[in-house]
Amino acid sequence: MKRRDFLKIGSAATGAMIVGGVTPAQGAEKAKLSTDLQVEGHVREPARKIPVVTSCDVLVAGAGPAGFAAAIAAAREGSDVILLEKNGFLGGLWTGGSVLPLNCMEARTANGWKQVVYGVADELAVKLKDMDMSIQPRRSPIVDPEATKHLMRQMVNEAGVRVLYFVQAAALTMSGDRIDSVIIESKSGRCAIKAKYFIDTTGDGDLFFWAGEKFRFVKHHIGAMWRVGNLKEDNAHGSMTPIPGVGLMHTNGEYDQDGLDLFNMSRLNDSLREYMWNKTQELRSKKGCEDAFLLETPPMLGVRVTRVLDSLRNVSMADALGKTTYDDVIGIAGVDIDAELGGVKHKVGDRPEWQIPLRALIPRKTPNLVVAGRCFGYEHDITYDAREIATCLVTGQAAGAAAAMALQGRTSIQNLDAKKVQSILRKQGVRI
Ligand SMILES: Cc1cc2nc3c(=O)[nH]c(=O)nc-3n(C[C@H](O)[C@H](O)[C@H](O)COP(=O)(O)OP(=O)(O)OC[C@H]3O[C@@H](n4cnc5c(N)ncnc54)[C@H](O)[C@@H]3O)c2cc1C
Numbered sequence: 001m002k003r004r005d006f007l008k009i010g011s012a013a014t015g016a017m018i019v020g021g022v023t024p025a026q027g028a029e030k031a032k033l034s035t036d037l038q039v040e041g042h043v044r045e046p047a048r049k050i051p052v053v054t055s056c057d058v059l060v061a062g063a064g065p066a067g068f069a070a071a072i073a074a075a076r077e078g079s080d081v082i083l084l085e086k087n088g089f090l091g092g093l094w095t096g097g098s099v100l101p102l103n104c105m106e107a108r109t110a111n112g113w114k115q116v117v118y119g120v121a122d123e124l125a126v127k128l129k130d131m132d133m134s135i136q137p138r139r140s141p142i143v144d145p146e147a148t149k150h151l152m153r154q155m156v157n158e159a160g161v162r163v164l165y166f167v168q169a170a171a172l173t174m175s176g177d178r179i180d181s182v183i184i185e186s187k188s189g190r191c192a193i194k195a196k197y198f199i200d201t202t203g204d205g206d207l208f209f210w211a212g213e214k215f216r217f218v219k220h221h222i223g224a225m226w227r228v229g230n231l232k233e234d235n236a237h238g239s240m241t242p243i244p245g246v247g248l249m250h251t252n253g254e255y256d257q258d259g260l261d262l263f264n265m266s267r268l269n270d271s272l273r274e275y276m277w278n279k280t281q282e283l284r285s286k287k288g289c290e291d292a293f294l295l296e297t298p299p300m301l302g303v304r305v306t307r308v309l310d311s312l313r314n315v316s317m318a319d320a321l322g323k324t325t326y327d328d329v330i331g332i333a334g335v336d337i338d339a340e341l342g343g344v345k346h347k348v349g350d351r352p353e354w355q356i357p358l359r360a361l362i363p364r365k366t367p368n369l370v371v372a373g374r375c376f377g378y379e380h381d382i383t384y385d386a387r388e389i390a391t392c393l394v395t396g397q398a399a400g401a402a403a404a405m406a407l408q409g410r411t412s413i414q415n416l417d418a419k420k421v422q423s424i425l426r427k428q429g430v431r432i
Pocket of ligand 1: 061062063064065066067084085086087091092093094097099100101102103104167168169170201202203204206223224225301302303304372373374375387388389390392
C-alpha cells in the first residue's frame with residue numbers, strides 16, 4: 001500500500017453537512033441521534049431515580065488519544081479525574097481502529113522538517129521509540145497498538161486517573177445550562193456520576209449534543225485498517241508495523257456514511273469485515289505474501305467525523321494558510337500529510353504548522369464543558385488536519401489543563417484566563 005492511500009480523500013469524500021443544534025428536550029422528542037435514523041414511533045420511559053455511584057472534579061468521557069491526554073493533564077494539575085471508556089482499552093481509533101500512523105507531530109519549514117508537537121504526545125512517542133515499538137519508514141511513526149495501549153494505561157495510572165472501562169455515557173442531567181452528572185450504562189445498570197467539570201472526548205460530541213450545543217453534522221467515508229501477519233519485510237503491499245512480518249492494510253470504505261446511524265453501522269461492520277477477510281486472501285497470491293494471514297480486524301470501525309462543535313472560534317484552512325495567531329493559543333498542530341477535500345488539494349509543503357486557540361475547545365453556552373479531539377470546533381475545509389492523532393493529543397491536553405484551571409479558579413470555561421492555561425501547559429512540556 002502506498003502512503004497516499006492512507007491519506008487521499010476524493011472530492012466525494014464528505015456528504016451533506018447540516019448545521020445542527022437541538023436542545024436535549026427536542027433531541028428526546030425527536031428520539032434520534034443523527035439525521036438519517038428513521039423513527040417508527042415512540043414509547044414512554046417511566047421516570048426513575050438513578051443511583052449516583054461516584055463523583056469527581058473532572059469527568060472525561062471517551063479514552064481515545066484526546067481523552068487520554070485530557071485525563072493526564074487534569075490529573076497532573078491535582079484534579080480528581082474519572083476517565084470513562086466504553087471499550088476495555090485506551091487509545092480509541094489509534095489502538096482500537098488499527099490507525100497506527102501517528103500523523104502531524106511535525107511540520108515542514110523552509111529549513112526542513114521540525115517537530116512542533118510536544119507535551120503528552122511527545123512523552124508517549126519517545127517511550128514507544130525507546131521500546132522499539134514505533135518505526136518510521138516515512139514521515140509519521142507507525143506504532144504497535146498493544147505497546148501503545150500498555151503505555152497509555154501506565155501513564156494514566158501513574159497520573160492517578162480513575163479509569164472506568166466498559167462504561168458508556170448515555171445521557172446528562174443538567175441544572176439550567178450546567179451539567180450535573182453523566183448517566184452511564186454498564187453491566188451494573190443505569191447509574192450516574194457527578195462531576196464539577198466535563199470533557200467531551202467521545203469523538204462524536206455525545207456530551208455537547210446532549211447539552212444542546214450547536215454543531216455541524218458530517219457524513220464522511222467509513223472504512224477500516226487491519227493487520228496481517230507473515231509478510232516479508234521487503235514486500236511493499238502494505239505498511240509494515242514495528243512487529244517483524246506484521247503489516248497494516250487500509251480501505252477508505254464507503255463514502256458519505258452516517259457514523260451515528262445504528263443500522264448503517266451494523267451494515268458497514270458486516271461488509272467491511274467481509275472485505276478485510278477477502279482482501280487478505282487476495283494478498284496471498286502476491287509474491288512474498290503467500291503465507292499472509294488475517295491477524296486482527298479492528299474492534300472499532302473507521303468513523304472519521306460525525307458531529308463537530310460550533311465553538312467560540314472555529315479554526316479554518318484560511319487560518320492555517322494565513323498563519324493566524326491567537327492570544328489564547330493552546331497548542332500547535334503539525335502538518336505532514338497531503339489533503340484533498342471537496343476537490344481542493346493541499347500539499348504538505350503548502351501548509352505551515354498552525355495554531356489552535358483555547359476558544360476552539362469551548363462551547364457557546366455550557367459553563368462546565370470542554371471539547372477535544374476530532375469533534376472540537378473547526379471548519380469543514382481543515383477536517384483532515386484537525387483530526388489527526390497528534391492534533392487530538394494536543395487538544396486533549398489543553399482541554400484537561402483548561403478544566404483543571406477552571407476548577408482551581410471556580411470559573412466557567414468561557415471565562416477562563418487563557419494565560420493561566422498556557423502557563424499550565426508550558427509547565428507540562430507543551431511548546432506554544
Ligand atoms: C480509517 C481511518 C484512518 C485514519 N488514519 C489516520 C492516520 O493514518 N494518522 C492519524 O494521525 N490519524 C488518522 N485517522 C484519524 C484519527 O485516528 C482519529 O481522528 C483520532 O483517533 C480521533 O481521536 P479522538 O480521541 O478524538 O477520538 P477516538 O479515537 O474516536 O476516541 C473516542 C473514544 O471515546 C469512546 N467513546 C465514544 N463514545 C463514548 C461514550 N458515549 N461513552 C464512553 N466512551 C465513548 C470510544 O470508544 C473511543 O475510545 C484515521 C481515522 C480513520 C477512521
